[in-house]
Every structure is written in C-alpha cells, then in structure tokens.
Amino acid sequence: MLNIDLHCHSSISDGLLTPAQLVERAAQRGVEILALTDHDDIAGLAEAREAAEAKSITFINGVEISVSWRGRTLHIVGLDIDPDYAPLAEGLAVVRAGRAQRARNIAAELEKIGIQGSLEGAYTYVGVRSLIGRTHFARFLAAQGYAKDVKSVFKKYLVKGKPGYTPHEWASLDDALSWICGSGGHAVIAHPGRYDLGKNVLSDLLDEFCALGGSALEVVTSSHTPEQMQHFARHANNRNLLASCGSDFHGPGESHFDLGQLPEFPLGCTPVWQQWESTVNAELID
Ligand code: AMP
Ligand code: MN
Ligand code: MN
Ligand code: MN
Numbered sequence: 001m002l003n004i005d006l007h008c009h010s011s012i013s014d015g016l017l018t019p020a021q022l023v024e025r026a027a028q029r030g031v032e033i034l035a036l037t038d039h040d041d042i043a044g045l046a047e048a049r050e051a052a053e054a055k056s057i058t059f060i061n062g063v064e065i066s067v068s069w070r071g072r073t074l075h076i077v078g079l080d081i082d083p084d085y086a087p088l089a090e091g092l093a094v095v096r097a098g099r100a101q102r103a104r105n106i107a108a109e110l111e112k113i114g115i116q117g118s119l120e121g122a123y124t125y126v127g128v129r130s131l132i133g134r135t136h137f138a139r140f141l142a143a144q145g146y147a148k149d150v151k152s153v154f155k156k157y158l159v160k161g162k163p164g165y166t167p168h169e170w171a172s173l174d175d176a177l178s179w180i181c182g183s184g185g186h187a188v189i190a191h192p193g194r195y196d197l198g199k200n201v202l203s204d205l206l207d208e209f210c211a212l213g214g215s216a217l218e219v220v221t222s223s224h225t226p227e228q229m230q231h232f233a234r235h236a237n238n239r240n241l242l243a244s245c246g247s248d249f250h251g252p253g254e255s256h257f258d259l260g261q262l263p264e265f266p267l268g269c270t271p272v273w274q275q276w277e278s279t280v281n282a283e284l285i286d
Contacts, residue, residue: 001006001095001264002030002033002258003029003030003032003033004031004032004033004034004179004245004260004262004271005026005033005034005035005038005065005245005246005247005259005260005261005262006033006034006035006037006060006062006077006079006244006245006246006272006273007035007062007190007221007244007245007246007248008022008026008034008035008036008242008247008249008250008259009036009038009039009063009064009078009247009248009249009250009251010022010036010039010044010045010048010127011043011044011127011128012127012128013038013040013041013064013127013131013133014039014040014131014132014133014135014136014250015038015249015250015259016252016254016271017042017049017133017250017251017252018044018047018127018249018272019036019044019047019048019051019120020047020048020050020051020088020218021046022036022048022249022259023036023048023051023055023057023059024051024058025053025252025258026052026055026259026260027055027057027259029258029259029261030103030260031057031259031260032057032058033051033057033058033078033273034048034057034058034059034060034134034218034259035059035060035061035062035077035079035246036048036061036062037063037064037065037078037079038063038064038131039065039075039131039224040063040064040065040066040092040095040099040129040131040238041063041092041096042061042063042081042083042088042089042097042120043059043128044063045083046083047121049061049175052247052284054225055084056219059223060079060080060081060110060273060276061079061080061081061083061185062077062078062079062081063068063077063078063079063081063088063092063180064076064077064078064190064259065077065078065171065176065180066095066170066171067090067170067171067172067173067176067177068168068169068170068171068172068175068200069205071104071202072195073168073170073201073204074173074189074190074195075191075260075286076176076177076179076180076187076188076189076190076214077187077246078096078176078179078180078183078185078186078187078188079185079186079188079191079216079244079272080184080185080186080275080276081180081183081185082183082184082185083183083186085165085179085182085183085184086185087179087182087183087251088179088182089176089269091171091175091176091179092137092179094171094252095170096130096131097134098131098168098169098170098223099130099131099133100129100130101134102166102168103119103122103123103132103133103137103272104119104135104214105166105168106118106122106134106158106164106165107119107122107137107192107206109163109164109166110157110164111167112136112163113163113164115141115146115164116208118137118140118141118164120139120155121137121140121144121244122136122137122139122174123136123142123200125139125140132204134154135150135250136154137157137158137164138150138153138154138158140177141153141157146161146209146228149176150254151217162276171206173209173212174212174231177209177212178212178272179215181212181213185276186215186216186272187207187213187215187216187243188214188215188216188217188218188244188272189214189216189217189218189247190218190221190246190248191196191221191224192217192232192235193221193223193225193231193232194223195230202235206235206241207237210239210241215239215241215242215272215275216236216241216242216243216272216284217232217235217241217242217244218232218243218244218245218268219232219233219244219245219265220243220244220245220246220254220264220265221245221246222247222248222249222256222257223248223256226263228281229263229265229266229275230266233266233267233268233269234270236269236270237268237269242269242270242271242272242274242275243272244271244272245262245265245271246262247259247260247261247262253263261278262284
C-alpha cells in the first residue's frame, strides 16, 4: 500500500509548519504522494514541490477553497490544479480579500463579551496576513487562557451559535468548481461528515457537485469516524465518484492524525489518484 496524504496545511494558511518543514515531516513519516492544500491560497506550492522533489515524494498541487452553499460553509479541495491558471489565482485572491473584514467582525463580537485585543492578537499568529482565520484567533485565545486548547476555544467561542462566530460569504460552489476544473484539477468535497447534512440536503449537494464536474469525496479524513468512512464510501460508489484521503494535518500537537497516518479505504472505493497518469509516475501506481 502506498502512503498517500492529500490534505494538509502549512503556515501559509493555518498550519504551524512552513511548506518545507511540512514536507520534511511527511518524508520522515514515509509519505510517498503528498498534496499541500492550504486554505484559499496556493503560495506554498512552489516551496513544497521543491522540498518534495529533494525527498523523492510525488507532489500534487492542491488547495482547499472556502465555499458558501445554502447558508453553510463547505470546503472543496482541488487536487492537481494548475497554480498558473488565472481564474483560479484571481478567484482565490477575492476569497482571501474577505478574510480581513471577517476578522474585524469576529474581534468586534468577542469584544462584546469582554475579550479585548483579539484582532491584534490573532494577527501575531498568522503566517500570511491575508489568510487570517479562526484558527489564529483560537491560538491567541488559548494562549490567553480563555480555554485549555485550540479545540476547546472553537467549541466555546468560534463555531456557529457561539459569541465569536460571524457569518461570512465565501466563494460559490459553482465558482470553486469552475476554477478547479478549469485549471485541469479534480474537485473533492472535503470532510463531508463535518457538515451535518441531512439525507436530502446531502443528496442535493451531491447532485449539484456532480453536475458541476466534481470528482471525489474525501472518504478517509481525521474528521470521520469509521462509520462515516463507510457511509461516504457508499455515497461515492453510488454516484460514481472517486474517493480521496487526507490527514488534514495542521501541526504537531494540534491534529488528530499526523501526516500519512491514515486508515485504508473501505472496500470498493476507487482512489482519486488513479486519474493522475500524467502526474503520478506509473510505476508508483502499479
Ligand atoms: P476559517 O477558514 O477561518 O473559518 O477556519 C477554518 C479552520 O478552523 C478549519 O480549517 C480548521 O483548521 C479550524 N477548525 C474549524 N472547526 C474547528 C474545531 N471545531 N476545532 C478545531 N479547529 C477547527
Ligand atoms: Mn484549517
Ligand atoms: Mn476543511
Ligand atoms: Mn483542511
């Protein structure tokens, strides 16, 4: 079995390691095919690719796009994208531009419950300023003692229904798919088990995703229970969608799964990398 990890984050977005450090860790952990999928940015791909080549890791250009769909936030991973495709690069720049105002809104909400200085505090945790996000707020609030760790801060302050949550309009599903597919990449619904979609809403989402040219469901991810992996494997198979896998690693001590530490696919899944003859060395697949 190849060791494949197609979802992780560097300090370009909300990961703790630089792209080169991330690849170094992946190499130490025996990863053979790696995709870097920073939120709404592709600025880390060149550094990661160079580091991966030095370690003989097959590197896949990736991104995780924030999408608003029917009032919810979804994450769509793009794999094997072309970072030079202008509509993708320009579209992501627009998505990033919304993050600064959202950060001000989050800080204003937190101020209402007596938490001062969170905007400046969160910015001390960012790698690239335009990628400011909830994780940076969470790291600041955890360091200030508002909860025992990042996960607890999210639960207490930053998820829907909590005082520091603010609604935000991200990219449309349509746009995200057109940027990914237009660049020659494959679109993957990231961690579908995280959205708490009822049966009918999930069915609508899959209808739309397939009609827009989507390729795969992320079946194996650290956010899924074994039952959810089975569940989404069945949906992928029923829809003729491929299956993807990724740790969603953000950093040592913060992530549930480390790089390359993934359970195998449930039986019957067709892996997304079977499509990449052009990218992945045929010998690696055989
Ligand atoms: P943002 O794009 O700024 O809304 O931040 C989304 C990121 O926050 C996700 O990619 C995760 O890294 C992190 N996140 C979301 N929910 C949680 C949670 N419940 N616990 C820990 N981290 C979370
Ligand atoms: Mn993240
Ligand atoms: Mn995500
Ligand atoms: Mn992610």
